[in-house]
Amino acid sequence: MTDTSEEVRLFRTEAQRHAGSRLRVMPELPVGTYETVTGPVGELMLYRPAGVEALPGVFVNLHGGGFVLGDWEGDDPYCRFLADAAGCAVINLDYVLAPEHPYPAAVHQTSDLLAWLAEHGADLGVDASRLAVGGHSAGGNLAAAAALLARRRGGPRLRGVVVDYAPLELSVRPDAKLTGAVRDDPGAVALAAVGARFDAWYLPDLRDGADELASPALAPDLAGLPPTLVITAENDLLRAEGDRYAGRxxxxxxxxxxxxxxxxxxxxxxxxxxxxxxxxxxxMAAFLRRVLTTKAPA
Structure with a gap:
């Protein structure tokens, strides 16, 4: 039986191998087109939009990986796409991972970055009065949680949130989400098994799963949150909670x-x-362009 640190290492090694072998969506997108700037959490990867002369609004991107895997590089080409297609700057955050940094470390790191940008964005040549956050899978959870935390703290004021096929109800066991059409889907079954392990590493105290910053879809009150784009996938065991979140x-x-x-x-x-x-x-790009470049704050 392996200890936790060895088990995590093996998961991450296999994830890197898989990432290096799979075909990338939109393979024509360039990589490495960012500049490195210093922020409150160390180095930040900043993508500036081509052909935009005025100070652009800024979108903070959060990668997926079950709170345990992944890094900024997997989203690198897509951040370039979003910057150019949406006409905004993009910061690709390499947030801290569990189990080394369990809940709520990554939520607070994201929130602290958003607050820092609101105050210091001009130093980076961006207009952080026009600020949005979003992410994919676990990153979508962190984005939704950061919006709730910003509301709780009274700022910063966000113009938009992107929640892309995110786990939003961590108080529910992943295997209990294997219902309907995904009950016997091999991909969904495998995701549930891995997700249970990752949830336990992210939430050492499973009672935290009831907190809105761990399970944004269970927040008692969602009023006053920024405009939100919710993307779900038909054959994803996380679809139902994403659909419920959008409805709420x-x-x-x-x-x-x-x-x-x-x-x-x-x-x-x-x-x-x-x-x-x-x-x-x-x-996603159209949503960001609308909320960051054409939508005046209410």
Whole structure:
């Protein structure tokens, strides 16, 4: 039996091997087109939009990986796409991972970065009065949680949130989410098994799963949150909680855009199908362009 640190190392090694072997969605996108700047959490990867002369608004991107895996590099080409297509600056955050940094470390790190940007964004040549946050899978959870924390703290004021096929109800065991069409889907079953391990590493005290910063979809009140784009995938065991979250946002009066991608599973924006992935990235870019460049604050 391996100890926790060895088990984590093996998971991360296999994840890196898989990432290096899979075909990337939108393979024509360039890589390494960022500049490195210093922020409150060390080095930040900053992507500036091409052809934008005025100070651009800024989007903080949070990668996926179950709170345990992944890093900024997996989202590098897509951050370049979002910067150019949305006309905003993008900061690609390499947030801290569990189990070394369990809940709520990454939520607070994200929130601290947003607060720092609101105060110091001009030093980076960005207009952080026009600020948005979003992420994919676990990163979507962190983005939604950071928006709740910003509301709780009275700022910074966010213009938009992107929640892309995120786990939003960590108080529910992943295997209990294997219902309906995904009950016997091999990919969903495998994701549930891995997700249970990752949730335990992220939430050493499982009672924290009931907290809104761990399970944003269970927040008692969602009123007053920024405009939100929620993306879910038809064949993802996390679809139902994402759909419920979108419904609760709308019921709370939050401007909500919700897209369900048919025939897709978890991670489709990075792993395909290509057509649906491209559509989702363009949807994210259009949402960011609208809330950051054309939508005046209420």
């Amino acid at each position: 946002l709308r019921a709370a009066g939050v401007e909500t855009e919700h897209a369900v991608y048919p025939g897709c599973g978890h991670g489709f924006t990075h792993d395909g199908p290509q057509e649906q992935a491209v559509d989702a990235w363009h949807r």
